[in-house]
Structures are given as C-alpha cells and as structure tokens.
Amino acid sequence: MHQRAGRQAVAVVAVVALGALAACGSSAEPNAGHGARTTSPARTTTVAPTTTTVAPTTTTAPSGTGWTTYGGGVDRRSSVSAPAFVRAPSAVWTSPSLDGAVYGQPLVYGGTVLVATENDTVYGLDETSGAITWSVHLGTPMPAGDAPCGDIAPTIGVTSTMVLDPASGTVFASAAVVAGGAVRHDLVAVSTRTHQVLWTLDLDQPGWSAPAQLQRAALALSAGRILVGFGGNYGDCGAYNGWVVSAPESGTGPLAVYRVPTAREGAVWAPGGVTVDSTGTIFAATGNGSAGPGQAFDHGNAVIALTPAMGELGFFAPADWAQDNASDADLGSTAPIALGDGRLFIVGKQATAFLLSAAALGGIGHPLASLGLCNSRGANAFDGSSAFVVCTDDGTLVQVVIGTGNTMARGWTWHSPTGGAGSPTVAGGVVWSVDPGASVLYGVDEGNGTTRYAIPLRTGTPTHFAAAAYADGLLVVAGTQAVEALR
DSSP: OOOOOSOOOOOOOOOOOOOOOOOOOOBOOOOSOSSEEEEEEOEEOOOOOEEEEOOOSOOOOOOSOOBOSGGGSTTOOOEEOOOOOOSOOOEEEEOOOOSSOOOSOOEEETTEEEEEOTTSEEEEEETTTOOEEEEEEOSOBEEGGGSSSOSOOSEEOOOSOOEEETTTTEEEEEEEEEETTEEEEEEEEEETTTOOEEEEEEOOOTTOOGGGOBOOSOOEEETTEEEEEEBOOTTOOSSOBOEEEEEETTSOSEEEEEEOOSSSBOOOOOTTOOEEOTTOOEEEEOOOOSOOTTSOOOSOSOEEEEOTTOOEEEEEEOTTHHHHHHTTOOGGGSOOEEOSSSEEEEEOTTOEEEEEESSOOOEETOOSEEEEOOOOOSOOEEETTEEEEEETTTTEEEEEEEOTTSOEEEEEEEEOTTSOOOOOEEETTEEEEEETTTTEEEEEETTTOOEEEEEEOOSSSOOTTOOOEEETTEEEEEOSSOEEEEO
C-alpha cells in the first residue's frame, strides 16, 4: 500500500504571486458476497472528554450550503458552484495554534469551521474570525511508537476527515485512542450545538491488531449510517486488512462490516474515503492485496460495490491486478468519483485512469474506457465534463475530458512552479491545489490550466494530501499548526 499518511519532507521554497492517463481480460463479475458480515451489537464505551467552550467573537453566522464531508459530497467530486474568482483571495484569518496536526479536510457549516487533530481534539472555529469557540478532547491519542510502522508522529489520533449531519447538528470523528493500556478505534458523535459528546462506539473487529489498522479514509454519511474505511500504516507492516465498517448514526444497533477478502492488506485508505452514488450504492477502492501472479483474485487493487448492509454487489479490477499487487501499485490510492450519470472515474498509483459503469463495474479487465495517465495519490476532482487529476510524482495537475460516448482524452497539464501539487478542489472557475512542501496554495485556471494565483500559507507545513475546502465564500486550508481562511 505505501500510503504515506504523513507529510513530505520537502524544503520550503519562497513563492511570489504569479500572473495570469487499455486493458482487457476475461473474468466474470460476481453478484454477491465475499467477506460481508454483521457483527454483534456495537460496543458503546463511556468516555469523559474534556470540553472547552469560548464565547465567539461574532454573532453573525454566514449563510450557505456548507462543506460537510470530504469533497463537499459523498460523490467525492470536490467541486462546488461559486462566483468566479476575479482576483487572488487574501487571508482573512489564521486560527490560534492547535494542539496537533490536522490531516483531515476542514468542514464548514453554519458559521463554524470544524477540524480535528492528531491529539484527538475536535475544534469549532468561528467562521468570521477563526477564533476557537469550542473544543472537545476525545481521549489519549496513540503514541506513534505503538504502531508497527508509519510516518505520523508524535501521536496518532484523528487522521481522517470527519463528517457532519446538518439536520442533527452532529459531527462524527474517528479517533485512535489508548485506554487501559490498549489501542482502540472510537467513532465519536459530537453535538455542534451543545459541544458535548453524544456517544462513542468501539469500531475494532475481533482478531485484528488495532495498532496495525490506520483509519485514514474520510468518513461518509448515507442512509443513516456512518461509513468508515480502514487500512494500514505507511510501510505496509503488521497484520492488517482493508475493512469498511458501517455504524448507525444513532449510536445504537449493530455494526455492519465488509472485510476485503485477501489474506493480508487490501487497504481502504484513500483520503477521500468511500464513495456513494445517487442510488445509495457504496464504492470502496482497495490497495494491493497479497495474491500474486497465478493466484486467485483477492480483491486487491479493485473498486468494490457494496450495499448499505455491506453485501458485495460486484467489482472492477485491472487485467494486471496481480502485477499491481506485487509492485505496490494501488488502484485505491484515490477514491472513485461518482460523475452523476451512472459512471465512475478513478486513477491510482498504477497510472491508468478508468471509466466504469456504476451498475456493472466490469469484473477483471472490463472498464468502459481507460487512459494512460500518471501516479495519482490523495483525491481528484470532477466538474462539468472534466476530471482534474493530481500527478504525485511530478507535481502536475492534468485535465481529463470525459465524453458522453465513454471516451476520455487529455486536456491541459499544469506544472507546479515549486514542484509539488496536492489533491484538487474546484471553485469559482479555479482548480485549487496545495503544495505541502512549499506551503503554497495554487489557483489554476479551470479552462486553460494556467497559474492564476500562488498564495503563501500560514498554517504550518500542510500535511500530506492536504486539500482546501470551500464554503460561504471561504477557502479553508489546515496544516500542522493552524487553520487559514481566504476570501
């Protein structure tokens, strides 16, 4: 898998503002159920979190639809309708220092920016001023040394992007905690209205090694269930498997789980998390499994369709999935994007983009279309008829034009002036991308791929796969020390 959950060690570069990816095979697609099961009733644990509430500096809550999950929606398109940018946005606030690095994408809703740290603290920041209006400490984070390998330090707490239910005003966070000397993975519901923990569920599964399971994938909320993907730590060490755990939003009732049916690995780790389309079908992309050439397919390097009850509906895998397993070329290094027309788009470390039918994924080697592209890790974006893909190795963004006749073609390519690029977010005619090594937010013209804006960030070094959120006219970026908002 080699997911590199942590930040890159890249020298900081001074920046000034700048002007104006075919395979065939013959495997039938299954119709049901590898690895799906339902556990016994969920284990609810009692915690005594530390809650701090501070009087906000403003009483005016900006209006808007908000950014309540990774990519702005469970389709993971990472694009939003917004007024066109006609000038470079400038910083309107930088938050006070937080108690740990923020790896998840910020959420924005109802006048509040929500982030969580690797020290297991959830923060509510005033959307107008950036002041900390409340915080909840969820528990004691796992010391980095407790993990068999990895690149997050000094502690591992909340690594994934949280998800918010606007109707109930509840934000859900997945936290690695140490309790009674043991590592545990807790799903925690926090009220954004009372700033109190409503419930906590232990997500750990019988027989697994909790320190070896990293919860990196963004949470999703669909049909009253919270969807949580698990993989391993950077370095592919220890006994871990890919899992998707589905928990009831109420905090009561059984968990439903899907274990990727490989002997080992098969991580569900992409920062964008699992994807849900308009039919309610869930799509999880996996990293490399343990089966090699000549062995039976093990669901490594696949897109797997699941029911809300975690039953398997079908899968897609490249024809050379076994070689991808052997070479750590994860298809699931990004999340599938639901295009809204019954099709999915995905490209991973194996450097080939695939267009898939959501209703019939195609089994082994039968996509709707494929295109040689680049090694892509993190998350990608889609707007109109174009996907915007981050090419991790060379610090570029590539436009892929997707046609109605199941065609894909390269459009423009943008090269980062500082050599690094991050997961894109599209807003106001601009593709926004963070270079973590240089601490710069770039704005790339959506139409022609030219650099429109280069904005130094004041967040501390952004974490690996950092991506901007957009809501209420604000671009929000988090880093290792603080959160910054620009307008």
